[in-house]
Amino acid sequence: xxxxxxxxxxxxxxxxxxxxxxxxxxxxxxxxxxxxxxxxxxxxxxxxxxxxxxxxxxxxxxxxxxxxxxxxxxxxxxxxxxxxxxxxxxxxxxxxxxxxxxxxxxxxxxxxxxxxxxxxxxxxxxxxxxxxxxxxxxxxxxxxxxxxxxxxxxxxxxxxxxxxxxxxxxxxxxxxxxxxxxxxxxxxxxxxxxxxxxxxxxxxxxxxxxxxxxxxxxxxxxxxxxxxxxxxxxxxxxxxxxxxxxxxxxxxxxxxxxxxxxx
Amino acid sequence: xxxxxxxxxxxxxxxxxxxxxxxxxxxxxxxxxxxxxxxxxxxxxxxxxxxxxxxxxxxxxxxxxxxxxxxxxxxxxxxxxxxxxxxxxxxxxxxxxxxxxxxxxxxxxxxxxxxxxxxxxxxxxxxxxxxxxxxxxxxxxxxxxxxxxxxxxxxxxxxxxxxxxxxxxxxxxxxxxxxxxxxxxxxxxxxxxxxxxxxxxxxxxxxxxxxxxxxxxxxxxxxxxxxxxxxxxxxxxxxxxxxxxxxxxxxxxxxxxxxxxxxxxxxxxxxxxxxxxxxxxxxxxxxxxxxxxxxxxxxxxxxxxxxxxxxxxxxxxxxxxxxxxxxxxxxxxxxxxxxxxxxxxxxxxxxxxxxxxxxxxxxxxxxxxxxxxxxxxxxxxxxxxxxxxxxxxxxxxxxxxxxxxxxxxxxxxxxxxxxxxxxxxxxxxxxxxxx
Ligand code: SF4
Ligand code: SF4
Numbered sequence: 001x002x003x004x005x006x007x008x009x010x011x012x013x014x015x016x017x018x019x020x021x022x023x024x025x026x027x028x029x030x031x032x033x034x035x036x037x038x039x040x041x042x043x044x045x046x047x048x049x050x051x052x053x054x055x056x057x058x059x060x061x062x063x064x065x066x067x068x069x070x071x072x073x074x075x076x077x078x079x080x081x082x083x084x085x086x087x088x089x090x091x092x093x094x095x096x097x098x099x100x101x102x103x104x105x106x107x108x109x110x111x112x113x114x115x116x117x118x119x120x121x122x123x124x125x126x127x128x129x130x131x132x133x134x135x136x137x138x139x140x141x142x143x144x145x146x147x148x149x150x151x152x153x154x155x156x157x158x159x160x161x162x163x164x165x166x167x168x169x170x171x172x173x174x175x176x177x178x179x180x181x182x183x184x185x186x187x188x189x190x191x192x193x194x195x196x197x198x199x200x201x202x203x204x205x206x207x208x209x210x211x212x213x214x215x216x217x218x219x220x221x222x223x224x225x226x227x228x229x230x231x232x233x234x235x236x237x238x239x240x241x242x243x244x245x246x247x248x249x250x251x252x253x254x255x256x257x258x259x260x261x262x263x
Numbered sequence: 264x265x266x267x268x269x270x271x272x273x274x275x276x277x278x279x280x281x282x283x284x285x286x287x288x289x290x291x292x293x294x295x296x297x298x299x300x301x302x303x304x305x306x307x308x309x310x311x312x313x314x315x316x317x318x319x320x321x322x323x324x325x326x327x328x329x330x331x332x333x334x335x336x337x338x339x340x341x342x343x344x345x346x347x348x349x350x351x352x353x354x355x356x357x358x359x360x361x362x363x364x365x366x367x368x369x370x371x372x373x374x375x376x377x378x379x380x381x382x383x384x385x386x387x388x389x390x391x392x393x394x395x396x397x398x399x400x401x402x403x404x405x406x407x408x409x410x411x412x413x414x415x416x417x418x419x420x421x422x423x424x425x426x427x428x429x430x431x432x433x434x435x436x437x438x439x440x441x442x443x444x445x446x447x448x449x450x451x452x453x454x455x456x457x458x459x460x461x462x463x464x465x466x467x468x469x470x471x472x473x474x475x476x477x478x479x480x481x482x483x484x485x486x487x488x489x490x491x492x493x494x495x496x497x498x499x500x501x502x503x504x505x506x507x508x509x510x511x512x513x514x515x516x517x518x519x520x521x522x523x524x525x526x527x528x529x530x531x532x533x534x535x536x537x538x539x540x541x542x543x544x545x546x547x548x549x550x551x552x553x554x555x556x557x558x559x560x561x562x563x564x565x566x567x568x569x570x571x572x573x574x575x576x577x578x579x580x581x582x583x584x585x586x587x588x589x590x591x592x593x594x595x596x597x598x599x600x601x602x603x604x605x606x607x608x609x610x611x612x613x614x615x616x617x618x619x620x621x622x623x624x625x626x627x628x629x630x631x632x633x634x635x636x637x638x639x640x641x642x643x644x645x646x647x648x649x650x651x652x653x654x655x656x657x658x659x660x661x662x663x664x665x666x667x668x669x670x671x672x673x674x675x676x677x678x679x680x681x682x683x684x685x686x687x688x689x690x691x692x693x694x695x696x697x698x
Contacts, residue, residue: 007696026692037455037695058693062682070635071671072549074515076678108297108512112521154636159510185641187576194505194635198684201630205583212578221588 005041006048009058010091016160020055023093025107027100028063029229035236041108042258043123047263050136054097060087066102069110071195078114081106085116090193091125099123101155101228102193108160124166124253125226141260143173148256149180149221151212151235152187153228159183167228167255173260178219179237181190188212197230217248224250231256268465271356272476279480288486290565293603297558303505309502312646316501322644326572329393334388334613336422339383340494342377343412343429349380350476360439370444375465377448379431388567401571404580406590411569421482428475435468437461496694497645498568503559504646509637512654515548549658553599556655563647564595579632586632588649594624595652621656630656630667 013020016017024047029036037052047054065080084107088096096118098104108120121129130136148170156162163184170177182188191201191208201207213235216224224239236250251259315321320337324330349362363369394402396416402415433439433449435456442444446453456464486492495498550556555565573588574580580587598620606613621627633653640648660666667675674684682689 005696007693009693027284030687031692031695032683032685037698040695053698056693059690061692062689063678063684065678068675068678069512070654070657071675072659073523073656073667073675074518074548074658075388075662076675077513078518079526080678080682082522082526105508105510109508110514113514154634155510158637158641159379160508165557186576186638188581189634189636189638191578191634194633195671195674198674199631199668201582202579202584202586202628203521204632208578208582208634211582212290237432 004048007044008055010055010060010093011058012073014091018053019092021053022095022097022121023088023091023098024054024056025064025096025103026056026061027098027103028097028228029233031061033049033229033233036235039099039229039232039252039254042252042263043254045258046127046130046136046254046261047260051129052130052135053257056088057091062087064103064106065196066106067198069106070193075111079113081114081116085111088118088237089114089262093118095119095121095169096140097121097123097126097226097228100213101153101159101254102230105159106121106153108221109186118138122162122165122227124156124169125162126166127254128165129167132251136171136257138257138260142262143223143256143260146173146175146223147178147219147221148175148223148225149178149219150183150185150214150225151180151190151216151231152255153226153231154189154193158185164257166225169253169257170225173256175223175256178221180215182215186228187214190228192230192234195202197233207238207241209234209238210241213242217242217244221248223256225253226247226250227253227257266357267459267564269355269357275477275480276354277353279477279483283483283487286484289603289607290487290492292606293567293599294558294561296554296599296602297556297561298554300557300559302559305506308506311503312504312506313498313502316504316644316646317497320644322646323341325644329570332389335379335382335386336390339348339386341380342379343383346376347373347476347479348427348473353477360436363439363442367444370442373433373439373445376448377433378425379447379450380429384423386418387422387426391416394419401575404571404574404586404589405585406593407569407571409684410471411490411593414491415569417485418489418491421478421485425475425478425482428471428478432468432471432475435464435471437464461472488689490567490569493566493568493645496562500562500566501646503562505648506637509640512651515658517548525561547659548662549660550652551621551659551663553595553602555659556595556652560595560648560655561599563649563652564592564599566645567596567647569593569594570644572644573640576638577641578636580636581634584628584632585626586629588653591625591629591649591652592647595620621659625656627660627666630660 006063010023014079030040062084063080064084066076067068071202079185096107101122104120104122105116107116127136131138150166167177183222188211189208190212216235226235228245231248239245239248239250277488315538320330320334323333354358391400403616420563430452432450433446434452440453454468461688486495547555553561567589569589577588602613630653633650635650637650640650677684677686681687
């Protein structure tokens with residue numbers, strides 16, 4: 001299947017003297033994490049299918065600095081930011097789409113003050129515009145009538161008030177969207193943010209991801225939808241901890257849309 | 264002799280207000296111990312926020328029961344204060360119910376106050392029951408012992424007593440009863456006092472009147488020592504609250520300068536650093552004590568109502584970790600008060616006391632448990648940002664002390680060397696394409 005993927009780089013566009021419509025910021029998880037790579041590919045398939053002229057930075061991309069900043073290392077964050085901004089500005093990037101809410105938040109909100117101002121979209125927002133503009137269509141699809149619950153990523157939802165785009169996509173699949181007791185601005189963290197992904201949790205009586213998974217399972221879903229590679233990992237682990245992996249799948253919205261089309 | 268009550272009243276009033284003003288000045292001084300931040304942007308949005316959130320209680324009502332009860336007490340508090348104006352005029356000039364001259368409207372007004380007084384009494388009683396009998400979880404966390412717990416109850420008792428006094432005052436006021444309008448509620452209390460002579464009644468009425476106004480002055484002065492300060496500070500606090508998207512954390516300017524210098528090939532690395540001479544590079548990065556925080560964060564600390572809405576939404580707290588955003592705010596206030604007292608006793612100078620906010624009040628374990636999810640910020644009804652303090656203290660730990668947990672150090676080393684938090688090579692970034 002992969003031979004069908006078209007993934008041009010910014011350097012290639014530049015060599016042809018062209019600008020892509022949008023830069024796809026893949027992010028570290030999307031580039032290296034085995035599970036997240038599948039999300040990346042699903043999204044690329046959709047971009048290919050919709051004939052979006054996009055490009056990636058490839059080896060020129062680097063960590064946005066989000067986990068460093070939130071751990072408290074402002075130096076490292078700004079080094080990363082300034083380096084990335086130099087690359088982005090050199091390519092005269094205007095519009096960026098990313099499947100990672102952490103990259104989304106950092107580039108959108110924290111880069112402008114350091115000299116990098118771009119229009120930044122989360123992939124669910126971008127996919128929604130593709131559907132709204134008729135560049136992408138969903139017909140029938142395997143998720144029709146399936147119970148799906150959506151876990152709001154903190155850095156997409158509360159941090160940036162994006163609640164509706166992912167839900168609109170789920171509804172476009174004609175799936176049955178069920179809400180957890182904590183959703184939208186009251187959503188509960190998956191436990192990965194603020195650099196927690198990279199360390200053990202402090203002592204407590206439970207892991208945050210287990211708590212959140214329990215809330216998700218209460219809705220008796222067939223699928224837990226996520227919009228963040230880190231949430232995806234946390235919820236997948238949570239489902240495993242509850243020994244529910246045979247009944248409940250954790251999938252990114254991009255994967256849902258791509259699978260609905262049998263891409 | 265005739266003027267003695269008036270003079271006495273003036274003395275009581277002036278000392279009550281004077282003491283309050285003195286404390287307000289101290290409060291302002293303490294808040295100014297924080298670093299300066301420029302908050303002159305977006306005035307119209309700020310006024311709007313203050314109007315909606317502080318005046319309009321828009322975030323309070325997100326929890327309907329507490330929100331509704333709070334609304335009653337809040338509206339009651341504001342409106343009944345009109346009565347205080349009358350008390351002050353009467354007290355100073357020896358008049359009696361000076362507003363009564365406005366005629367039947369007076370009866371309507373006092374009638375409304377009486378109804379509100381009863382509603383406030385009921386609400387406050389329900390608040391008390393929620394705290395002490397139902398024992399709502401968020402009021403019984405580990406930081407809610409001794410003073411914070413008593414403080415909350417004292418406020419409730421105070422309000423019960425003040426409301427009762429107001430009604431008894433009306434019920435024993437023969438002149439007022441004569442008017443036969445406005446005593447909508449007090450008429451039910453009046454029979455308790457039937458059979459007493461006019462002199463005795465008058466004596467009780469005067470007594471209650473005095474206790475009532477003194478009670479109000481005491482309550483006013485109690486504010487400074489209490490979480491009840493929020494009734495005043497909620498207004499500036501919502502005005503100065505964060506306007507940027509919640510996920511946006513401020514870029515440390517001092518770091519920006521250094522990074523720009525490091526990355527600029529034209530800068531002579533051996534030249535003497537000019538900035539430091541000008542003194543605009545802060546003594547340290549991040550915060551280990553209250554003086555390292557900015558004044559909005561300190562204002563936040565004084566505004567905190569200790570309601571615990573933040574803590575009850577906090578994922579770390581919900582899963583049994585030590586972190587409680589409410590405690591972060593309470594600790595900041597306690598330490599700031601301690602620093603303020605230190606300055607007072609040492610003639611205006613802070614004398615090193617071997618303590619600081621970090622470790623003595625807030626532990627590292629608490630700081631590292633935060634997922635930066637912003638649930639606390641979202642939940643706070645008065646626009647407090649506990650997360651900003653947590654981040655500032657992490658900055659101190661990492662940039663001044665290199666004291667991050669080992670795994671985070673590994674993560675940061677990876678970013679530095681490979682441009683990713685994991686030990687993968689940057690050159691492999693596009694490998695997924697062909698996998
Ligand atoms: S941001 Fe931190 S302190 Fe606030 S609710 Fe989330 S985990 Fe708790
Ligand atoms: S920070 Fe806000 S939500 Fe938390 S206890 Fe204080 S007032 Fe309540």
